[in-house]
Amino acid sequence: MSQLEVRQLRKQWQETLAVKDISFEIAQGEFVALLGPSGCGKSTTLKMIAGLEDPSAGSIHLNGQDITHLPPGKRGLAMVFQSYALFPHLSIAENIVFGLKARGVGALERDQRLKRVTDLVNLGDHLAKKPSQLSGGQCQRVALARAIIAEAPLCLMDEPLSNLDAKLRNEMRVELRALQQRLGMTVLYVTHDQVEAMSMADRILLLNQGEIAQCGTPNALYQTPENTFVARFIGNPPMNLLHQDRSMLGVRPEHIRLAETGIAADVQRCDYHGADTIIDACLPSLSQQLIKLRLPGHQLLATGTRLNLQWFSDDQHLFCNTTGQRLPDYAQPTLTTHSLIQKELHHVTQH
Amino acid sequence: MNRLNQLYAWLMLLPALVLLLAFTHIPALTTLWHSLFFPARGRRPSEFAGLENYRSMLDDAVFWQAFYNNLWYAIGTVPTSMGLALAMALWVNSKISGRAALRLAYFTPTMLPMIAVANIWLFFYTPEIGLFNKLLNSVGLSGINWLGDPNWALPSLMLMTIWKEAGFFMIFYLAALQSLNKDIYAAAAVENASPLYVFRRITLPLLMPTTLFVLVNAVLNAFKLVDHLFILTKGGPNNATNLLLYYIYENAFSFFDSNYAAALTLVLLTLLILLALVQFLLIERRVHYR
Known part of the structure; x- marks a missing residue:
């Protein structure tokens, strides 16, 4: 009781x-x-x-x-x-x-x-x-x-x-x-x-x-934030919400990593926090929407540097464009799948 | 540089200093000097009297009566008007409808000049047509000669003074109450403290600085507010309502014995200083200043 x-x-x-x-x-x-x-x-x-x-x-x-x-x-x-x-x-x-x-x-x-x-x-x-x-x-x-x-x-x-x-x-x-x-x-x-x-x-x-x-x-x-308010409120800096055709794609700055291939992004500015650096970058493939990513250590990247971003499929969230509610996980992302990678077994993340 | 600073400091202080010296300190010293002489009579210049004025004060029955009258007047008005002020402040600080109007109503007597108040109350106290006696008559009681009866005259003055002063002191209590932290009361409410317990353990102690301030002012007022005597009783009947300051006025301007009045003034001044000291020393220890 x-x-x-x-x-x-x-x-x-x-x-x-x-x-x-x-x-x-x-x-x-x-x-x-x-x-x-x-x-x-x-x-x-x-x-x-x-x-x-x-x-x-x-x-x-x-x-x-x-x-x-x-x-x-x-x-x-x-x-x-x-x-x-x-x-x-x-x-x-x-x-x-x-x-x-x-x-x-x-x-x-x-x-x-x-x-x-x-x-x-x-x-x-x-x-x-x-x-x-x-x-x-x-x-x-x-x-x-x-x-x-x-x-x-x-x-x-x-x-x-x-x-x-x-x-x-x-x-x-x-x-x-x-x-x-x-x-x-x-x-x-x-x-x-x-x-x-x-x-x-x-x-x-x-x-x-x-x-x-x-x-x-x-x-x-x-x-598993149930809507965009929760997604943006919890976490610092807040979750990136990228507008797509029918839905919003959410991914946290700390879940984004740099790779050889992936979604292209151009560095806008770097914000050094000591243990890590918050990088603002814009995505040419998504009509120059801004994305924040958190990289460890002191990163000095010149404005305009081209990065390739990747994140695990588990770490991305989909929200309805109109209601802001979370969409069930089986609704596949419309974003190009090449930015998604399968989680490596030795990669230690706690869920 | 330091000298220049000193000079600036003194220049800044000068205006206040000049006014204080001219209207407070020098007159006080002159009064002391005056009190040591006999008054000039006719063409005879005033003669040095030493402490003779003070000695004759001891034998002056009217002085002693004014002294005791004043003491009773203070004892009768100060605690009552302060208690009333606190009660009214607590009431108009609570959540009641029309409290702005109520606050104004309580404060009205304070805004009126003492002379006007005395004239209003003169009507209340008038034996034949006065408000109080009409009320008494309407319930079948015989009227009282409020200001003419030596037993009633001083209490009648006290009643009016309480009415006049309570609203003024209420404002101080009200301001103090409104500056108290609301969370403290919420915390006390959560702790299941009864209203009486909260008043005794929290409100009253936290109001102590205000109480001390009001007390000192109330006592001073009891000795220095005599405007109403000019309208109501002129110290009579048979000195039943004569107060020290009024007696000083009588000596100086009716009997033209300004030297004796000077001696009385110094006695009153000493008395007030002593009273203020006693209050500060007694209560200071129990006051919590934030």
């Missing part, structure tokens, strides 16, 4: 439909990322689940209980906010046990749980300090500790890492995921950062304009 069930959830403000009847489920112990560009309705969805926003229609069930209209505090969930939402006048210890005090948990149990949680998130030395005396990463840990100590069946996180710098964000990502797995927490995690979603989540719910564009494992979203 799934832990959280969201059915036909909708949010409407006058004319604008922010969330369009979305339904999904989260199982016990699962880490689900609610991913999408800004304004796609992901934060609104989270707020409705938390009870901070009233849904216009639909229902929310947690462990079989209808919580759609319960006040936030009665829903049995914890939440981590983007701004951390720490109480600036209270000490770290007071911040963490705030909810336990409000719920009337006894002092002895409170102290035990505080000890346990502060050990988990490494905050032991800072308990007497005020939030203003801590760094961003430490504040994030306090917010996390406050959510963990509640031992709620569901933990909601609203872009918890987006206020941290890149290095700290990477560290916290690993730490957060490890903590979630160790405690078996059920997490719904809102983010606009696909790297966070890809690296941490068991499952990704990708939202676009208030609708679920695709729901599946990170690998599924990457390998």
Whole structure:
């Protein structure tokens, strides 16, 4: 039985439909990322689940209980906010046990749980300090500790890492995921950062304009995007979409390789990223459409250099020209087959 | 270079410094000097009195009455108007329809000049035709001589002052409430904190800087706002509503004893400085500044 069930959830403000009847489920112990560009309705969805926003229609069930209209505090969930939402006048210890005090948990149990949680998130030395005396990463840990100590069946996180710098964000990502797995927490995690979603989540719910564009494992979203939105959103740089007669052909920059033969392309510019170089090239055979490819190392290619491109047939995707939906794999590409090669057996790719 | 910077600094400070010296510091020192003399009478020049003005203050029953009146006036108006201000601010900060109109309504008394307010309230308090007595009469109670009865005169003034001041302090509380982080309240709601608990543990502590500011201002106002006395009671009946500043005015401009008024002024000034110091020292420790 799934832990959280969201059915036909909708949010409407006058004319604008922010969330369009979305339904999904989260199982016990699962880490689900609610991913999408800004304004796609992901934060609104989270707020409705938390009870901070009233849904216009639909229902929310947690462990079989209808919580759609319960006040936030009665829903049995914890939440981590983007701004951390720490109480600036209270000490770290007071911040963490705030909810336990409000719920009337006894002092002895409170102290035990505080000890346990502060050990988990490494905050032991800072308990007497005020939030203003801590760094961003430490504040994030306090917010996390406050959510963990509640031992709620569901933990909601609203872009918890987006206020941290890149290095700290990477560290916290690993730490957060490890903590979630160790405690078996059920997490719904809102983010606009696909790297966070890809690296941490068991499952990704990708939202676009208030609708679920695709729901599946990170690998599924990457390998078999169901429409062009998913194809372009997941992956960096995004998937190339080449317009053909009746369909669009998608291939990821990292899946393109240079070969002796293949589809011809003329280099436009090179963008050096350190470990690899992103090359923009145009395809004379496809009315000069632009294609991006990722080559390892530092590539210095003069503008106009002729390249021959190849990719595995497994790595190409076909989408309908009008609806943008994925076309079944048996629909053969109209692109010249000489750019397709069979996968070599010794070639190591993980699918 | 450093000297030039110094010169610039002093030049920049000069306008403010001149104004402060001319209208604050020099008059204060002159007042101190004046308070050490007897007033000039007729052709007799004023004579050095030493601390005689201060000594006679100790024996001056009217001074002591004005002093205690003022103390009661402060105790009666400051906490009540601050409490009301906070309650009103919390109310007009919540999601209610027509809250813009409500905010304006609460703020209206502040926009009126004290003299105008006193004239309005003079009508409320008038014994025969006043609003309050008409209301009392309509429920069968006999009227009260609000401003004429020594027992009622000071409380009547306090009531009007609370009405006048609460709206002003509400604006400060409202501004402070609106600057508080909304996420904090969302977090508290998720933690199942009751409204009372949230108010006690979060709102009130976070409003402490505002409370200190309002408190200092309210206490100062209680000692320096006497405009309404000129309209309502002129310190009477029998000095029942005489306040320190009004008594200073009486001494200086009715009794023409500007030297005694100077001595009273210094006493009032010292009192206010002491009060402000006590408030800062007592509350500073409990204030969390962001």
